[in-house]
Structure formats: structure tokens, C-alpha cells
Amino acid sequence: MAAPTQKRARIGVMGGTFDPIHNGHLVAASEVRRHFDLDEVVFVPTGEPYQKRDVSAPEHRYLMTVIATASNPDFTVSRIDIDRGGPTYTIDTLRELRRARPDAELFFISGADAVAQILDWKDAHELFTLAHFVAVSRPGHPLTVSGLPEEHVSLLEVPALAISSTDCRSRVSRDFPVWYLVPDGVVQYISKYHLYRSST
Ligand SMILES: Nc1ncnc2c1ncn2[C@@H]1O[C@H](COP(=O)(O)OP(=O)(O)OP(=O)(O)O)[C@@H](O)[C@H]1O
Ligand SMILES: O=C(O)c1ccc[n+]([C@@H]2O[C@H](COP(=O)([O-])O)[C@@H](O)[C@H]2O)c1
Numbered sequence: 026m027a028a029p030t031q032k033r034a035r036i037g038v039m040g041g042t043f044d045p046i047h048n049g050h051l052v053a054a055s056e057v058r059r060h061f062d063l064d065e066v067v068f069v070p071t072g073e074p075y076q077k078r079d080v081s082a083p084e085h086r087y088l089m090t091v092i093a094t095a096s097n098p099d100f101t102v103s104r105i106d107i108d109r110g111g112p113t114y115t116i117d118t119l120r121e122l123r124r125a126r127p128d129a130e131l132f133f134i135s136g137a138d139a140v141a142q143i144l145d146w147k148d149a150h151e152l153f154t155l156a157h158f159v160a161v162s163r164p165g166h167p168l169t170v171s172g173l174p175e176e177h178v179s180l181l182e183v184p185a186l187a188i189s190s191t192d193c194r195s196r197v198s199r200d201f202p203v204w205y206l207v208p209d210g211v212v213q214y215i216s217k218y219h220l221y222r223s224s225t
Contacts, residue, residue: 034129037066038122038156040106040115042074043086045215046093047193047207049136049186053161056183057134058099061159066134067122068094068102075112081220083107092210114147119155131156137166144172153177197221 039054046068054066070086080086087107094100105121106113115133122131133156135143140160143149152158158178162168164187170178193203198221204212215221 034126035061035063035132036122036126036129037061037063037132037134037159038069038118039066039134040069040071040118042071042077042080042190043068043090044077044081044190045086045089045193045203045207045211045220047186047188047190047211048205049163049188051093051097051208052186053136053183054100054134055097057132057159057161057181060181061132061179063099063132065099065101068100069106069118070102070104071113072107072109073112085214085218085220089211089214092214093208095210116146116148116152116155119152123155133158135160136163137161137168138163140173140178141166141169194221198223 037054037057039050041050043050054068057063058066068090070083070090072083074080087102087104090102094102106118109117119131119133135158137160140158143152143158146152153174158173159181160168160170160178161181161183162185164185168180168182170180188206193206196203197215203215
């Protein structure tokens with residue numbers, strides 16, 4: 026009798042700058058986990074997001090991501106993009122995760138705004154050989170696979186949360202609350218380390 030085949034692990038990968046992580050990120054990851062029956066979602070904060078300016082220190086972004094995900098047993102955080110050093114490219118993230126988990130199926134989670142840019146990312150075509158891409162809806166951004174290889178990309182409508190890290194930073198700098206936009210522990214972390222006080 027043939028030995029029973031083991032089910033391949035299904036791992037979601039949520040890459041982001043998370044400056045700060047907010048409830049839009051968490052709802053997106055939670056919805057994709059449920060819809061694609063993922064075993065876990067790994068949050069991967071960028072090291073040096075080469076397309077962004079004036080980004081907070083990686084250690085702050087990493088710790089806020091840990092705080093935000095700590096209570097969910099299906100969520101973990103990886104330092105791979107931070108520890109690699111140099112500009113962060115998703116191709117390196119996925120190659121490294123593949124090496125670490127050759128048995129697993131990877132699902133890269135991305136908002137509608139980010140997925141629209143994928144063809145401009147480094148080694149764009151190889152990305153689709155390493156992971157399936159899941160593009161989630163985001164208020165203000167059309168959700169489309171236009172130009173992308175349709176067999177490697179899925180679209181998912183998630184509850185609309187019109188939250189961005191840019192808006193959270195701007196609110197803190199103007200002394201507006203970010204309660205309920207980011208997890209409570211992240212509100213307290215921002216306050217403790219005086220983040221975003223003079224930025225927009
Ligand atoms: N409110 C949201 N709903 C769905 N997806 C989101 C939302 N906010 C961010 N994302 C997605 O999460 C990933 C990481 O986003 P990122 O950390 O850059 O947050 P951001 O809010 O877009 O930040 P910023 O305003 O600084 O550009 C991206 O794929 C992005 O599209
Ligand atoms: O690989 C690339 O060239 C590339 C260019 C821009 C963004 N990304 C990835 O897209 C994810 C969201 O990035 P960001 O900058 O919108 O926070 C994150 O995992 C980035 O590493 C990747």
C-alpha cells in the first residue's frame with residue numbers, strides 16, 4: 026500500500042514596511058489565511074524599502090510588527106529582510122523562504138496598490154515561479170490582474186479599511202489619535218518612543 030502523502034504546508038507571506046503596522050494589514054492577512062486555508066502567515070518587515078523615503082529604523086518597525094501579531098497564533102514575524110541588509114527585493118525574500126521551507130507552498134499577500142507595481146519589481150517574472158500572489162482590495166485602488174500572469178495571481182475582496190501608514194504617521198504628528206487604527210500595543214509603542222512626532 027502506498028504511504029499516505031503528507032499535505033504540503035501553505036504559508037502566507039505578508040511583506041511590508043509597516044511604518045507603523047495597522048489594522049488594514051492585519052485584516053488583509055487574516056482574510057487571506059482563512060480564504061486560502063493557510064497554516065500560518067509570516068509578516069516580513071522590509072529592511073531598506075528602496076522606493077520609500079524617511080522610513081523609521083527597522084528595529085522599531087520590526088518590534089511594532091511583533092507586538093501587533095503576538096496574540097494571533099497563526100501569525101509570525103520574520104527578520105530575513107532586515108538581517109539581509111541592503112535594499113529589500115521580494116525576489117530575495119521568496120528565494121530565502123523557499124530555501125528554508127522547500128516543502129511549502131508560498132502565498133505572497135499584497136494590497137491592490139502594491140500588486141499593480143509588481144511588473145516593475147526586481148526579477149518580476151521569477152517571482153511567480155516562487156509564490157502564488159494574492160492581491161487584496163484596498164479602498165481607493167482598483168483591484169485588477171491586468172498585465173500579470175492570471176494563473177499565478179488571485180484577487181480577494183477583504184473588508185474595506187481606509188487606513189494607511191502615511192495617514193497614521195500624519196495623525197500622530199498632528200496630535201490626532203491612532204487608537205483603533207493600529208493595535209493598542211502599537212499606539213503605546215509609538216508614544217513610548219516618540220515616533221512620528223515631527224514627520225508627515
Ligand atoms: N488598508 C489596507 N488594506 C489592504 N491592504 C493594505 C492596506 N494597507 C496596506 N496594505 C498592503 O499591505 C502591504 C504593506 O503595506 P505598507 O507597509 O507599505 O503600508 P501602507 O499603509 O501602504 O504604507 P504607506 O502609507 O507608508 O505607503 C502592501 O501590499 C499594501 O498594499
Ligand atoms: O522587489 C521589489 O523590487 C519590490 C519593490 C517594491 C516593494 N516590494 C515589496 O512589496 C511589499 C510592500 O512594500 P511597501 O514598500 O509598499 O511597504 C514589501 O514586501 C516590499 O519588499 C518589492
